[in-house]
Amino acid sequence: MPVTRSEALELRSAADVVSVRQAVRTWAIEAGFSLVDQTKMVTAASEIARNTINYGGGGMATLELINDGSRRGLRVVFEDKGPGISDIQQAMTDHYTTGNGLGLGLGGAKRLVNEFHLSSRVGEGTRVVITRWK
Amino acid sequence: MDRIPILKLRDLLLVTIQVDMHDRLAMQLQDELTARISETGARGVLIDISSLDIVDSFIGRMIANTAAMARVLDAETVLVGMQPAVAITLVELGLTLPGVRTALNVEKGMALLESATGQAEDLPDTDAGHTE
Numbered sequence: 001m002p003v004t005r006s007e008a009l010e011l012r013s014a015a016d017v018v019s020v021r022q023a024v025r026t027w028a029i030e031a032g033f034s035l036v037d038q039t040k041m042v043t044a045a046s047e048i049a050r051n052t053i054n055y056g057g058g059g060m061a062t063l064e065l066i067n068d069g070s071r072r073g074l075r076v077v078f079e080d081k082g083p084g085i086s087d088i089q090q091a092m093t094d095h096y097t098t099g100n101g102l103g104l105g106l107g108g109a110k111r112l113v114n115e116f117h118l119s120s121r122v123g124e125g126t127r128v129v130i131t132r133w134k
Numbered sequence: 135m136d137r138i139p140i141l142k143l144r145d146l147l148l149v150t151i152q153v154d155m156h157d158r159l160a161m162q163l164q165d166e167l168t169a170r171i172s173e174t175g176a177r178g179v180l181i182d183i184s185s186l187d188i189v190d191s192f193i194g195r196m197i198a199n200t201a202a203m204a205r206v207l208d209a210e211t212v213l214v215g216m217q218p219a220v221a222i223t224l225v226e227l228g229l230t231l232p233g234v235r236t237a238l239n240v241e242k243g244m245a246l247l248e249s250a251t252g253q254a255e256d257l258p259d260t261d262a263g264h265t266e
Binding site: 014017040 | 154155156157158159187188189190191192217218219220222223224226227228229
């Protein structure tokens with residue numbers, strides 16, 4: 001799928017989550033998203049970015065403006081080299097948490113986007129891709 | 135270091151969140167609000183989030199925890215000014231903030247707090263004690 005533009009942001013600290021939220025907002029506006037769609041995408045990105053830091057030990061978020069020929073979209077790829085997730089199904093379950101969160105992050109983020117893909121290898125890291133179309 | 139100001143008005147505490155809070159700042163606000171309720175004996179807390187363009191699960195949890203802690207300290211919390219897009223997203227995320235009172239704006243929130251904390255003395259007393 002053609003990527004019109006991309007930008008990689010580092011995720012190390014709580015302040016970086018705010019930077020990702022702001023970048024996703026700017027790009028969602030550029031992609032022509034409605035206010036509600038912008039808010040959903042920014043909120044989903046915030047949830048996953050926090051996971052990348054808290055559970056993955058930090059990593060990268062790559063924003064991509066994409067175009068499949070008929071529509072524009074925004075994709076954000078989160079990657080870390082953390083411990084990985086051994087039971088993805090369990091991690092996706094609402095209210096399941098290994099930390100001190102509400103356990104709504106992954107499942108909640110999935111509901112806020114059009115496409116959600118999570119892949120993880122124990123000991124190697126986790127990759128989450130979220131996409132929303134205009 | 136950023137800090138979110140907490141204003142005291144009679145026995146209410148007012149907070150207007152105007153910055154995009156990172157997680158530590160949100161936790162700091164929760165701790166400071168709880169400490170101020172205890173120090174001042176405030177009976178109500180009004181949190182204005184009309185400037186917030188997102189509330190994710192972390193901020194939502196901070197708000198719900200603050201309300202729960204305030205209740206234990208004998209204070210009511212009202213959350214005001216949530217933007218419609220934020221409300222739609224929050225519910226879809228799975229966060230419905232049970233136990234948190236809400237009002238559309240500061241004025242309505244103040245009225246709610248004043249009636250909840252028994253500050254409505256200047257209102258005309260209409261037949262207290264009389265039941266239909």
